[in-house]
Amino acid sequence: MLKNISKLEIKIGEKTYQFLCDMDCPLHEVKESLFQFIKYVGQIEDKIKEQQEAQKSQEDAKSVVEPIVEQVQEAKAE
Secondary structure, eight states: OOOOEEEEEEEETTEEEEEEEETTOOHHHHHHHHHHHHHHHHHHHHHHHHHHHHHHHHHHHHHHHHHHHHHHHHHHHO
């Protein structure tokens, strides 16, 4: 089956980005679909940020524990 489509294409840097849809799509639905894509990308960014914060918290917790261990070892040596 052959089908006509509309293609929106933009080049940013060296990468090309494309959006495809049926030619007869109402503009409000095209706009809504773009909003949904943006929402999805935002959710991915939020998850990455949460993972980075959790990793930073773990690293901070390790750095707090290490000096205490060193102090105990120094006290035993004396």
